[in-house]
Amino acid sequence: MVQKFNEHIVKSLPFLKEKKLLVACSGGLDSVVLTHLCAASKFDFAIAHCNFSLRGAESEGDETFVADLASQLGVECFVKQFNTEQEAKTKRLSVQMAARELRYQWFDELLTSKGYDYVLTAHHADDSLETFLINLSRGTGIQGLSGIPKMNGNIVRPLLSFSREEILEFATLEGKEWREDSSNASIKYLRNKIRHQIVPIVKELNPTFLQNFQHTQHFLRQTSDLAHNYLEELKSKLFRQRDGAVAIPIAELQQLNPLDAYIYGLLHSYGFTEWNDVKDLLTAESGKQVFSKTHRLLKNRDFLILAEIIPEIKGTYNLHLDKTSDGLPIKIQLEEVESFEKQTQNVVFLDMEKLIFPLVLRNWEKGDYFYPFGMQGKKKLSKFFKDEKMDLISKEKQWLLCSGDKIVWIVGKRADERFKVEESTRKIVKISWLK
Known part of the structure; x- marks a missing residue:
């Protein structure tokens, strides 16, 4: 697997060889294997471990294990302990979402303060399949079906082309140790239910299901990229800068077909979700508005005015x-x-x-x-x-x-x-x- 990993890096992520990297390591199978692969590939990296303080002694054991692994490999280890449950309560988030926000916020801080270039996470092909099924069950557009991106800003996922089976086989054959997270066995979480109850069935129905799925996602990403490039070109024609906002001519927008798809494609990145309300603005009276968490969309005569929501400065x-x-x-x-x-x-x-x-x-x-x-x-x-x-x-x-x-x-x-x-x-x- 080391050779296959290196070939994948040379082909798809060659810049990683020259960068300072942080490997997000929980102590579980996937992140431990990623850590060993980075060491075998002679990457310039350190380890970052999040202790979310959710499983008592088990969380403390994970932290100790990761610190020992870093010591064995001779790399620096950064550890951060979080009061995740309090964060979730304060921000009214699920524990999983609070943990995610804390994790990536800390990663950003480490990148800035310690001079690292990228964070590597151990998401793999099965994770992408699970994300696909979760998004499919909730209803989503093509982006939600395109799976986990290989790169998202300074987050890189070099194991996406590898299956959980490959990762487990490597760790077993090489005699690598890892920690088992007891919460991963619980099916009270949607992802775990899909992982343990649905994915095994579809793989049993078709032994090459995961490989076929990866091909399908590859085509979906290409289609998504085509749509994105076209919509960006369309934005350059339709979106007119005006007084720090964007004016969109309604008459030109209404000529697009299918209109619903164009409205979604042009505006979804600004956080809007109430698409019927957005569409109704086209025929509403001037002054009507629709808000997302970050932007507002205003009907003004023959235009929709798109503007970022900025706290008012009064006085x-x-x-x-x-x-x-x-x-x-x-x-x-x-x-x-x-x-x-x-x-x-x-x-x-x-x-x-x-x-x-x-x-x-x-x-x-x-x-x-x-x-x-x-x-x-x-x-x-x-x-x-x-x-x-x-x-x-x-x-x-x-x-x-x-x-x-x-x-x-x-x-x-x-x-x-x-x-x-x-x-x-x-x-x-x-x-x-x-x-």
């Missing part, structure tokens, strides 16, 4: 002359200048003697009005926003620069006529929005 901030905007929500600079230049959306020139310092940066409020530069008379901001066809998200992010209770500048949009530079102006202030 008022003072701005002084010749000081940059350290500590402010946006970067504004005020400086006295001798000459007047052409104003732009991001730079305005005002009569300093008409201003009351410090100027105030604040959010817009209902009832706000100003005197648009170049025009006579005042205008409510709500009307100005409507004329500018600003959507709800853009309005929520809009900042105003004020002198006392008067609006000086709708930042990045329009200055106020009352503060403009005139022939009688003696002092000019240049105000820049440093985007």
